[in-house]
Amino acid sequence: MNQPLYAIYGASGCGRGIMPLARIQLQNAGIQLSKLVFIDDNATASEINGHQVLSYASFLKHDARQRFVAIAIANSAVREKLSLQCLADGITPWAVTANNVVTMDNVVIGEGALLSPFVTITSNIRIGKYFHANLYSYVEHDCIIGDYVTFAPGVKCNGNVVIEDHAYIGSGAVIKQGKPGAPLVIGRGAVIGMGAVVTKNVAAGATVVGNPAKPLVKN
Structure with missing residues (x-):
């Protein structure tokens, strides 16, 4: 029987940072790492960091009974476009989470989230789909976060905050409670x-x- 195929969409910095987490996640599930690839239509190499790089068209043609994709593209508009294309092509969204991510009580996170090491999400929190939380960022209690939101490394989102779709929060930013x-x-x-x-x-x-x-203010 054909096995599932897993991919990190994007082989640039974001994707290369997520790939090791994906590898650990699949190893823990007993899935062969040969079934883990990059998708990148602009890649100049056929292999990056030990993983095959496929075009999107090649990924679709690859012999697999099911396909899973984690979209590691920082630009949220592009991330949304790709997620809709994958959905139309019957590809299952895949969430990748570091082993040391902390989630506490009553946390709901939508499909396709990428949670990097040392991320903390505390209590009574709702997060939309395709959320990116980079290294050492946190979300405190009673927050609502929309779809395609990006946290760069070290973001501090304190309690009772609403972040709407496609917002980008830069490295080290602090959001008051x-x-x-x-x-x-x-x-x-x-x-x-x-x-x-x-x-x-x-x-x-x-x-x-x-x-x-x-x-x-732009000059």
Whole structure:
């Protein structure tokens, strides 16, 4: 019987950071590592870090009874486009989680999440699909996070925060705790700059930087 085939979509930095976690996850499940590949239509090598690199078309043609894909693309718009294409082609979303990720009480995470080492997600939290949480980031209690949200390394999301779809939170950013019934809201598609300290709501599509975080002024 043909075995399932697993892939990390994207062989650049994000994908190469997720691949070792995927490898451990499959080893723990007793799945042959030969069934773990990269997908990348722009790759210049046929093998990266010990894993075969396939085009998307080749992946679809590969002999397998079921296909699973973890989408390791930082750009959330591209991530959404690829997820919809995979869904249309009958590919199953695959979540990859480091062994030392901590999740506590009443946590719901949508399909396709990628959770890097030392991520902590505490209690009473709802997270949408295709969430990326990079190294040492955390989500505190009573937060709601939308679809295709990206946390760069070291993001500190404190309690009672709402983050809408496609928001990007930069490395080391700190999001102040909101209040029950009056959460701090980061709007759809907003970008929080590296090291920013967010103390109030951020409008949809806005880019904020600094401490305290303020809208970026382009010269």
